[in-house]
Amino acid sequence: MWFVGWSWQAGEVTSSSDPTKRPPSVDRLARSLADTGLPHPLLVDAARSAIEAGDPEQAAAIAASMERAMLQRVINATGTLLHTNLGRAPYGVSQEAGFRNLELDLATGKRGSRQSQAPMLLARACGAEAAIVVNNCAAAVMLILAALVRGRGVAVSRGELVEIGGGFRVPEVMEQSGARLVEVGTTNRTRRQDYERHIADPVADIALAMQIHQSNYRITGFTEMPTTAELADLGVPLVSDIGSGLLDAACPWLPSGPPSWLEGEPAAKQTLEAGASLVAFSGDKLLGGPQAGIIAGDRELVEQCARHPLARALRPGGLVLGALQDLALAYLRRDGQAIPFWRMASRSTDELRARAEQWNVGTVVETMAVPGGGTLPTVEIPSIGIAVPGDHAAALRSASVAIMARVENDTTICDLRTIDPADDDAVAAALRAVDT
Numbered sequence: 001m002w003f004v005g006w007s008w009q010a011g012e013v014t015s016s017s018d019p020t021k022r023p024p025s026v027d028r029l030a031r032s033l034a035d036t037g038l039p040h041p042l043l044v045d046a047a048r049s050a051i052e053a054g055d056p057e058q059a060a061a062i063a064a065s066m067e068r069a070m071l072q073r074v075i076n077a078t079g080t081l082l083h084t085n086l087g088r089a090p091y092g093v094s095q096e097a098g099f100r101n102l103e104l105d106l107a108t109g110k111r112g113s114r115q116s117q118a119p120m121l122l123a124r125a126c127g128a129e130a131a132i133v134v135n136n137c138a139a140a141v142m143l144i145l146a147a148l149v150r151g152r153g154v155a156v157s158r159g160e161l162v163e164i165g166g167g168f169r170v171p172e173v174m175e176q177s178g179a180r181l182v183e184v185g186t187t188n189r190t191r192r193q194d195y196e197r198h199i200a201d202p203v204a205d206i207a208l209a210m211q212i213h214q215s216n217y218r219i220t221g222f223t224e225m226p227t228t229a230e231l232a233d234l235g236v237p238l239v240s241d242i243g244s245g246l247l248d249a250a251c252p253w254l255p256s257g258p259p260s261w262l263e264g265e266p267a268a269k270q271t272l273e274a275g276a277s278l279v280a281f282s283g284d285k286l287l288g289g290p291q292a293g294i295i296a297g298d299r300e301l302v303e304q305c306a307r308h309p310l311a312r313a314l315r316p317g318g319l320v321l322g323a324l325q326d327l328a329l330a331y332l333r334r335d336g337q338a339i340p341f342w343r344m345a346s347r348s349t350d351e352l353r354a355r356a357e358q359w360n361v362g363t364v365v366e367t368m369a370v371p372g373g374g375t376l377p378t379v380e381i382p383s384i385g386i387a388v389p390g391d392h393a394a395a396l397r398s399a400s401v402a403i404m405a406r407v408e409n410d411t412t413i414c415d416l417r418t419i420d421p422a423d424d425d426a427v428a429a430a431l432r433a434v435d436t
């Protein structure tokens, strides 16, 4: 990968850099690229790489690649709503530079907690007594186990000892937390009695039972898994890692109620109502926010998590908490239109088709969008795309705002469901440019 080469080159430049010995041509070439807006040290790296490669003409192209390697907004035309490579849910932050009452109680002027603002609103939105926010759902699970199990046993079904995208391996997270994993039941069938038997065994010393939602895979056929309600009164707290962050299965923030493709997806509110002591979920999946992990439920257990020393290491910053506060307020106002994820998820195909017909390029086709992001593995959402013959993925990626499209059978498809209508003109123009 070229980026790696650049890093290495940059290292070489610093180790041997003696300003008096730098060939003047490097500096002059770097200055000639000042229009790119890149800081001078990076332009020096680009100039030096080009000169070392024996082709100073390349310097501008190298500078352009450096710019392209940076974190930037992109257009998601893939039809995958929560695209892991594109940061899962679309989100924004609108915070001016300035101080914030992050850990200050404005009423008393005394020290407050960063966990008393956005987390409290999220708890309210899912009907929990209390909540705290950490860095992601993996961190949430880790903190729960470290704080509530502390070297004792945690009962988990063998059917849930899985790896969920991005290297979240349930047994490994458990091991890191210091909890002792007690496997219960079998891979395809686990019953309430399997948990009861281990919980009754003093040697197993079970501190809590944990359910892990089979987010991105399905076991089908001869299978059986107890429901949350069936495990609610085992005599130890029940923690449910629901992963996806659906707050309420009734979706009161959508005027037409829950879309059919959400069927069967566990939601925080209903999981707590069914008797789970705590739920853990991601901020950037179906919740539609920034990367975060939320622990919600029983106040005493949430406070035990908040008091554990790891909570300090896993805590989010003010930017994330500010974005989550806006998000929680939108949920409490039942305003799904204010949440970019739910805006794109709830658009009708008629609406998408009407937009596509304005593009004046390619062919309007029916497509299937997918939730993605390690959720709902077998689910498809009807959508509309524009198809153009040939593979134009690379050309579209190089548009001024990069466009990520899908290529199937040598046809490039831009799926309108994941494209913000404000980007329609840009995508249509880019498609016209490649469709010759």
Ligand SMILES: *Cc1c(COP(=O)(O)O)cnc(C)c1O
Residues within 6 Å of the ligand: 136, 137, 138, 139, 164, 166, 168, 212, 213, 214, 215, 216, 241, 242, 243, 244, 281, 282, 283, 292, 293, 373, 374
């Ligand atoms: C996605 C997921 C995780 C990991 O969440 P991150 O926020 O990416 O750490 C954990 N558990 C379940 C059930 C998931 O679906």
